[in-house]
Amino acid sequence: MEERPDDRPDLPPHLRPEAREDGRGLWPVRIEDATLSAGGRRLLDGLSFALPAGGVTALMGPNGAGKSLALRMLAGLIRPDSGAVRWGAGETPIKGAVALVFQRPVLLRRSTAGNIDHALAIAGVPRRERAARRAGLLALAGLERLADRPARALSGGEAQRLALARALAARPRLLLLDEPTASLDPAAVAAIEDLARRIVAGGATVLLVTHDAGQARRLADRALFMHAGRIVEDAPAARLLAAPRSPQAQAYLAGRLLV
Numbered sequence: 071m072e073e074r075p076d077d078r079p080d081l082p083p084h085l086r087p088e089a090r091e092d093g094r095g096l097w098p099v100r101i102e103d104a105t106l107s108a109g110g111r112r113l114l115d116g117l118s119f120a121l122p123a124g125g126v127t128a129l130m131g132p133n134g135a136g137k138s139l140a141l142r143m144l145a146g147l148i149r150p151d152s153g154a155v156r157w158g159a160g161e162t163p164i165k166g167a168v169a170l171v172f173q174r175p176v177l178l179r180r181s182t183a184g185n186i187d188h189a190l191a192i193a194g195v196p197r198r199e200r201a202a203r204r205a206g207l208l209a210l211a212g213l214e215r216l217a218d219r220p221a222r223a224l225s226g227g228e229a230q231r232l233a234l235a236r237a238l239a240a241r242p243r244l245l246l247l248d249e250p251t252a253s254l255d256p257a258a259v260a261a262i263e264d265l266a267r268r269i270v271a272g273g274a275t276v277l278l279v280t281h282d283a284g285q286a287r288r289l290a291d292r293a294l295f296m297h298a299g300r301i302v303e304d305a306p307a308a309r310l311l312a313a314p315r316s317p318q319a320q321a322y323l324a325g326r327l328l329v
């Protein structure tokens with residue numbers, strides 16, 4: 071049985087998103103009419119959407135639609151060829167305010183706790199605060215008993231919980247999740263979803279890339295459907311999933327191949 075993260079409904083205050091007052095807010099985070107090409111191919115083609123603070127937005131669409139590229143832009147890792155990415159009034163993300171979790175977590179060759187310590191150090195958490203923060207993150211992710219285990223010996227679900235705990239080290243306000251449960255069994259998926267709910271209840275905003283319509287239905291308030299480098303539908307998640315209006319989302323959700 072997968073160990074479930076502890077089920078207190080809320081995050082302890084020292085793990086909640088940190089409001090960094092640097093004179094410019096973060097919201098809305100948005101991509102405006104972005105294009106991106108590589109190798110003579112147009113990968114993003116007029117991509118625009120905005121994220122206000124709060125809740126879970128699901129970003130769905132077929133393989134190659136450009137979902138991961140959109141997340142990398144929102145994390146500030148890549149820039150569009152034309153168009154813009156903005157974080158509030160800023161043209162770069164505020165340090166620590168945005169975190170990205172990949173489908174396959176890249177863990178350091180250290181213990182579970184060592185991975186969290188490393189993330190806390192990178193996030194600039196003062197040494198005297200690290201032990202309490204580490205303990206809080208291990209408890210949140212249900213990894214206390216695995217604190218000393220080499221991270222590379224964790225199961226897929228445990229590793230992904232560690233990746234989430236690590237992403238929370240800087241107390242981000244926007245968490246970008248790229249297919250975080252794609253290769254996990256149902257118990258591990260449930261544990262990650264519980265964790266995501268608690269993170270959102272603690273005040274963070276989540277953008278979740280998923281191919282799993284059930285997961286989008288369970289977690290998201292809003293859904294964006296992406297195809298060929300742009301958004302073709304943006305609607306309340308329950309509506310988009312039950313009665314998609316764009317032909318692309320209709321085909322995808324009906325299980326037809328979209329090329």
Ligand SMILES: Nc1ncnc2c1ncn2[C@@H]1O[C@H](COP(=O)(O)OP(=O)(O)OP(=O)(O)O)[C@@H](O)[C@H]1O
Nearest residue numbers: 108109113131132133134135136137138139140281
């Ligand atoms: N660095 C790159 N150079 C060239 N092409 C790239 C690069 N990165 C991504 N692509 C291409 O851009 C397109 C969009 O990729 P992206 O990973 O964003 O898709 P996705 O919607 O996340 O798909 P999936 O559901 O398969 O993860 C794909 O066709 C991909 O091959």
